[in-house]
Amino acid sequence: xSKMDRSRNADRxxxxxxxxxxxxxxxxxxxxxxxxxGWGLAPAAWALHQGxxxxxxxxxxxxxxxxxxxxxTVLAVCLxxxxxxxxxxxxxxxxxxxxERSAARMRMMALVGLMLSAAALGGITVxxxxxxxxxxxxxxx
Amino acid sequence: xxxxxxxxxxxxxxxxxxxxxxxxxVGREAFERIERTWRSPAGFVGWFTQVNHSAIGLRFIVTxxxxxxxxxxxxxxxxxxxxxxxxxxxxxEAYNQIMTVHGTAMMFLFAIPAMEGVAIxxxxxxxxxxxxxxxxxxAFGYYVYLIGGSAFFLSLALGMAPDAGWFNYVPLANKTFxxxxxxxxxxxxxxxxxxxxxxxxxxxxxxxxxxRAPGMSLDRMPIFVWAVLVMSFMILFAMPSVxxxxxxxxxxxxxxxxxxxxxxxxxxxxxxxxFWFFGHPEVYIILVPALGIVTSIVVTFxxxxxxxxxxxxxxxxxxxxxxxxLWVHHMYTTGLPFMGRSxxxxxxxxxxxxxxxxxxxxxxxxxxxxxxxxTPMLWVLAFFGVFIAGGLTGVMVASVPFxxxxxxxxxxxxxxxxxxxxxxxFPLMGxxxxxxxxxxxxxxxxxxxxxxxLTVFVxxxxxxxxxxxxxxxxxxxxVYTYVDGLGWGNMNLLATFGAFLLALGFALxxxxxxxxxxxxxxxxxxxxxxxTLEWATASPxxxxxxxxQPVVESRRPMWDWREAGSRTVVAGLSEDRRETMxxxxxxxxxxxxxxxxxxxxxxxxxxxxxxxxxxxxxxSPWFFPIGFFAVFATMVFxxxxxxxxxxx
Ligand code: HEM
Ligand SMILES: [Cu+2]
Numbered sequence: 001x002s003k004m005d006r007s008r009n010a011d012r013x014x015x016x017x018x019x020x021x022x023x024x025x026x027x028x029x030x031x032x033x034x035x036x037x038g039w040g041l042a043p044a045a046w047a048l049h050q051g052x053x054x055x056x057x058x059x060x061x062x063x064x065x066x067x068x069x070x071x072x073t074v075l076a077v078c079l080x081x082x083x084x085x086x087x088x089x090x091x092x093x094x095x096x097x098x099x100e101r102s103a104a105r106m107r108m109m110a111l112v113g114l115m116l117s118a119a120a121l122g123g124i125t126v127x128x129x130x131x132x133x134x135x136x137x138x139x140x141x
Numbered sequence: 142x143x144x145x146x147x148x149x150x151x152x153x154x155x156x157x158x159x160x161x162x163x164x165x166x167v168g169r170e171a172f173e174r175i176e177r178t179w180r181s182p183a184g185f186v187g188w189f190t191q192v193n194h195s196a197i198g199l200r201f202i203v204t205x206x207x208x209x210x211x212x213x214x215x216x217x218x219x220x221x222x223x224x225x226x227x228x229x230x231x232x233x234e235a236y237n238q239i240m241t242v243h244g245t246a247m248m249f250l251f252a253i254p255a256m257e258g259v260a261i262x263x264x265x266x267x268x269x270x271x272x273x274x275x276x277x278x279x280a281f282g283y284y285v286y287l288i289g290g291s292a293f294f295l296s297l298a299l300g301m302a303p304d305a306g307w308f309n310y311v312p313l314a315n316k317t318f319x320x321x322x323x324x325x326x327x328x329x330x331x332x333x334x335x336x337x338x339x340x341x342x343x344x345x346x347x348x349x350x351x352x353r354a355p356g357m358s359l360d361r362m363p364i365f366v367w368a369v370l371v372m373s374f375m376i377l378f379a380m381p382s383v384x385x386x387x388x389x390x391x392x393x394x395x396x397x398x399x400x401x402x403x404x405x406x407x408x409x410x411x412x413x414x415x416f417w418f419f420g421h422p423e424v425y426i427i428l429v430p431a432l433g434i435v436t437s438i439v440v441t442f443x444x445x446x447x448x449x450x451x452x453x454x455x456x457x458x459x460x461x462x463x464x465x466x467l468w469v470h471h472m473y474t475t476g477l478p479f480m481g482r483s484x485x486x487x488x489x490x491x492x493x494x495x496x497x498x499x500x501x502x503x504x505x506x507x508x509x510x511x512x513x514x515x516t517p518m519l520w521v522l523a524f525f526g527v528f529i530a531g532g533l534t535g536v537m538v539a540s541v542p543f544x545x546x547x548x549x550x551x552x553x554x555x556x557x558x559x560x561x562x563x564x565x566x567f568p569l570m571g572x573x574x575x576x577x578x579x580x581x582x583x584x585x586x587x588x589x590x591x592x593x594x595l596t597v598f599v600x601x602x603x604x605x606x607x608x609x610x611x612x613x614x615x616x617x618x619x620v621y622t623y624v625d626g627l628g629w630g631n632m633n634l635l636a637t638f639g640a641f642l643l644a645l646g647f648a649l650x651x652x653x654x655x656x657x658x659x660x661x662x663x664x665x666x667x668x669x670x671x672x673t674l675e676w677a678t679a680s681p682x683x684x685x686x687x688x689x690q691p692v693v694e695s696r697r698p699m700w701d702w703r704e705a706g707s708r709t710v711v712a713g714l715s716e717d718r719r720e721t722m723x724x725x726x727x728x729x730x731x732x733x734x735x736x737x738x739x740x741x742x743x744x745x746x747x748x749x750x751x752x753x754x755x756x757x758x759x760x761s762p763w764f765f766p767i768g769f770f771a772v773f774a775t776m777v778f779x780x781x782x783x784x785x786x787x788x789x
Contacts, residue, residue: 039458042462043462043465046462046466047465047466050466050484050485050488053484054469054481054484054485057478057480057481058478060480061478101358101728102358102727102728104358104360105358105359105360105727105728108359108360108451108454109359109360109727111451111455112451112454112455112458115455115459116455116458116459116462119455119459119494119495120462122491123463123466123487123488123491126487126488126490126491127483127484127487127488130483130487131480131483131484134479134480134483135479135480136478136480137478138478138479138480139476139477139478139479139480139482140478
């Protein structure tokens with residue numbers, strides 16, 4: 001391949017990049033991020049539930065009620081559901097995305113986001129349910 | 142605008158066992174020019190200026206294994222001491238120091254750096270980059286590690302090593318109970334390792350995100366690269382916690398702050414929380430890249446595409462995520478509220494799910510393929526056995542009532558050696574057998590390899606299985622001896638015998654490596670028929686990694702090229718500057734060209750200055766400003782403007 005051809009190739013490759021990225025951004029805007037929501041929301045929801053839940057135990061014992069903990073769980077579950085919803089949305093949209101390569105990548109990211117959110121939901125459930133059998137004051141002296 | 146484009150190389154590609162004509166691809170003259178541009182200076186002085194990732198990665202690996210041998214010998218010493226009741230080979234003081242140095246060095250100086258080393262060596266090759274994003278930072282991280290690790294072992298030789306265990310609990314580690322310099326040496330060593338691990342993490346992340354070969358979109362990245370990415374993010378999130386902890390302790394001991402002094406409102410539990418918020422993820426920082434290694438080997442030796450790529454990415458990311466929510470399971474016996482503990486019991490059991498998904502994917506991959514049982518694959522099989530056993534005892538100790546029985550007993554020692562040896566050492570040995578031909582251009586002996594693998598496997602189980610029983614019989618960990626008549630003698634003797642068998646097994650591999658460096662069969666580019674890009678370069682890799690950077694069109698570029706009979710490559714990168722492609726984060730579309738720096742001594746000088754400051758901190762807080770300005774001065778030279786874009 002001659003020097004000329006090479007540089008022509010180069011220009012084309014770079015232009016292609018710029019075009020398709022810009023195209024995608026224009027086409028998608030905010031939507032371009034939906035495959036990633038689950039990636040962020042799932043760990044956030046789970047960490048929130050576990051961390052804040054852990055920190056509030058002795059307080060719950062003091063105030064003698066556990067409704068703040070239930071509220072926290074609802075909030076965390078909603079975050080997971082939002083992650084799932086965003087992923088499902090992205091999966092649907094990916095059918096209209098061109099080029100196909102971007103669509104495939106987007107599908108995979110959305111799928112992992114979906115499953116991470118579902119896993120976080122599972123984790124929150126597994127941590128939540130047993131606490132019904134545990135008095136908040138147990139083990140606090 | 143540089144003239145960079147994508148072309149199909151008309152040249153005949155790698156058809157194992159013969160090699161690709163790297164030189165013929167661009168012509169002899171261009172080949173030599175490119176190789177000269179990327180050459181690392183030789184000689185004693187030159188050694189301190191090298192920055193190529195292959196050189197630095199190899200040094201990390203070799204250094205880590207030297208520390209492995211040293212810490213392993215300490216393990217043997219402990220086993221000798223414990224072989225008989227009331228043995229007097231080691232004094233209690235010596236035992237405590239040896240135990241602490243063994244544990245600390247295995248975790249901080251061997252396991253993490255070895256994984257980083259493999260990542261630094263292999264990941265850039267796998268993503269088709271010519272080097273890492275910050276080559277000088279890479280070198281800096283290595284010297285910091287080398288100096289810190291050597292100083293740590295020196296302290297043992299001088300008899301002033303730390304002796305408060307690898308997690309260095311306060312109040313034992315407070316000035317009141319640990320007077321000498323031991324604990325200060327421990328905190329200093331932690332500082333060194335943090336710094337080196339953080340530099341490695343940052344450059345691995347940037348390299349993987351921005352320097353992938355054109356076309357390697359995120360969903361085409363090899364699983365090993367995913368694992369390295371997850372590992373790096375875990376380092377980024379976990380290390381600051383232990384950094385804060387060790388800085389607090391250093392200040393408590395040096396300038397009388399009261400973070401951990403109960404009498405003045407400090408909290409020993411704060412230490413445990415901070416340490417284990419790092420300490421638990423740490424074992425997964427070690428495990429996650431190991432999972433990547435195992436996946437690479439499984440794919441290559443089953444000769445078929447990976448089953449469940451997305452599921453594996455999910456499992457690895459999931460493990461990375463969940464590992465940050467388990468730390469309290471190390472604190473079940475400290476008197477925490479029951480409801481709080483229950484969260485962590487649930488989470489700890491949950492980690493079995495992503496692990497199970499992985500095992501399933503590997504088995505399914507092997508199931509459909511024609512498996513070749515070469516040595517790397519044997520180590521992987523050994524890993525399966527040992528790691529699954531460790532995982533089972535892990536689920537046991539994750540449960541609060543069980544853990545309260547076996548906490549601080551030999552059952553725990555057995556458990557964590559099963560997971561650490563299984564999860565780190567066996568995969569690393571597999572990695573050595575797998576990538577040795579790539580790194581050195583020589584094959585290892587299969588016969589010695591099989592012998593070594595079997596001996597290690599048997600020796601390992603003889604050493605550590607009896608410890609489960611000893612633990613259930615009540616033998617506490619961290620004792621330098623025990624009295625006769627408790628019935629622990631036989632099992633201990635057996636364990637010591639096993640430890641020597643284990644050592645023999647490792648010695649066989651060491652011998653194999655040393656011998657094969659000279660006498661091994663010459664390795665072709667792709668001896669195992671692997672599918673990923675590290676096999677696209679020569680063995681050992683060219684100075685520039687790829688004489689023409691590859692362009693990727695699927696998850697298995699090597700197999701594509703074999704079918705197509707030609708390679709797709711990037712053409713037009715400069716021959717006189719160290720250039721590599723920069724691509725977009727998600728789809729890896731070509732974006733620009735990066736000019737990387739060449740050999741320089743400044744990272745070394747900078748690391749010496751930093752070490753001077755850190756080590757000084759053991760003795761006086763004044764070394765903080767001194768070290769700071771010394772490093773600053775060296776960095777001025779390091780960052781002296783170099784106008785990379787100006788034509789020479
Ligand atoms: C090479 C063979 C090995 C042998 C013979 C060995 C032996 C031992 C022994 C006897 C102990 C002391 C138990 C006690 O007194 O409580 C110990 C502790 C420990 N080992 Fe190993 N070990 C080996 C490999 C490893 C590896 C590969 C790792 C990690 C990657 C490791 C990490 C640890 C840790 C963290 C401790 C705990 C230290 C402490 O209690 O602070 N060991 N080992
Ligand atoms: Cu743990």
